[in-house]
Amino acid sequence: MNYFKSTIISLITIIFVSSCETEDFNNSQSTIFSQSWNSGRSAKEPAFHVQQIDTNTIAIRQSLRTTLEAPFMYLVFGKKKALLIDTGVEGVNIRVEIDKQIENWLARTGQNSISLVVMHTHGHGDHVGGDTAFESRPDTVVIGHSLESVTNFFGFGNKPTQPISFNLGNRTVELLLTPGHHPSHIMVFDETTGILFSGDVIYPGRLYFQCGRIQEFTSSINRIASFANTHNIKWLLGGHIEMKKQAGITFSSGKISRTGEHLLELPVSIITEIKNGLNEMAGEPRVTQFNEFVLFPHPINPAGMSPPDWCNVDSKYE
Numbered sequence: 001m002n003y004f005k006s007t008i009i010s011l012i013t014i015i016f017v018s019s020c021e022t023e024d025f026n027n028s029q030s031t032i033f034s035q036s037w038n039s040g041r042s043a044k045e046p047a048f049h050v051q052q053i054d055t056n057t058i059a060i061r062q063s064l065r066t067t068l069e070a071p072f073m074y075l076v077f078g079k080k081k082a083l084l085i086d087t088g089v090e091g092v093n094i095r096v097e098i099d100k101q102i103e104n105w106l107a108r109t110g111q112n113s114i115s116l117v118v119m120h121t122h123g124h125g126d127h128v129g130g131d132t133a134f135e136s137r138p139d140t141v142v143i144g145h146s147l148e149s150v151t152n153f154f155g156f157g158n159k160p161t162q163p164i165s166f167n168l169g170n171r172t173v174e175l176l177l178t179p180g181h182h183p184s185h186i187m188v189f190d191e192t193t194g195i196l197f198s199g200d201v202i203y204p205g206r207l208y209f210q211c212g213r214i215q216e217f218t219s220s221i222n223r224i225a226s227f228a229n230t231h232n233i234k235w236l237l238g239g240h241i242e243m244k245k246q247a248g249i250t251f252s253s254g255k256i257s258r259t260g261e262h263l264l265e266l267p268v269s270i271i272t273e274i275k276n277g278l279n280e281m282a283g284e285p286r287v288t289q290f291n292e293f294v295l296f297p298h299p300i301n302p303a304g305m306s307p308p309d310w311c312n313v314d315s316k317y318e
């Protein structure tokens with residue numbers, strides 16, 4: 001998601017909800033998570049909702065009561081390193097929650113200690129807001145947000161289109177640079193669980209990219225599609241949920257509680273759907289809805305323009 005979202009979502013919601021009250025989408029049963037995510041309805045809802053994917057893999061959602069972005073974060077444990085993917089929106093103490101989860105993991109495994117690496121799917125504020133609290137944490141590295149910081153740390157070198165392996169100790173993840181939503185956007189594939197942590201490039205919601213970045217965004221999707229041909233991806237877990245269970249319907253902004261959210265996880269077939277949707281645009285970006293996501297190209301400055309075809313209003317998208 002990105003900074004100007006709140007100024008345009010209401011308009012989009014009116015357009016789509018009024019035209020698309022379609023059939024129920026059968027996606028209510030998660031095979032990964034035993035609970036539905038907290039809805040934001042209770043004022044007593046904790047700041048984070050934590051669910052184990054397995055004993056070494058944890059998903060954490062920041063409460064809608066603390067931020068309408070309600071982003072997801074993930075904690076992946078190897079033998080030597082724990083990898084935290086994103087730190088959420090500032091204003092709540094993610095460090096305390098992560099420290100607790102690490103303590104629990106150490107108790108479960110009988111290990112004395114583990115290093116922590118804090119990385120980000122990308123540098124937008126709803127994914128890096130908790131960084132400061134980790135900077136003073138012992139045995140911890142916090143990776144910067146810029147493309148240079150990310151490529152230098154992981155060692156992408158002069159082949160940024162190639163996946164890079166990162167060893168957590170008895171567990172290796174593959175990293176893919178996927179710019180288009182943000183210059184340093186990165187996805188993380190975990191072979192152990194078959195999960196692709198897909199950030200804000202793929203999630204059940206509005207997939208944002210600047211009109212002029214459609215080629216870059218499309219290249220990233222094509223790269224992921226190729227990767228999926230040679231890796232056993234079971235599910236994609238992204239940074240947000242913005243779709244309802246009903247096909248093609250998004251939540252409006254400004255709501256601190258939700259009922260009937262789409263599942264967080266998306267099947268690997270979603271990659272082909274996105275790829276096909278981009279191909280159909282044929283280089284002419286236009287806001288387009290699908291059952292489980294919305295392709296959402298946008299001008300840098302949307303003032304005075306209206307979707308879905310606002311990319312074509314001014315001179316070549318800028």
Ligand SMILES: [Zn+2]
Nearest residue numbers: 001126200239
């Ligand atoms: Zn986001």
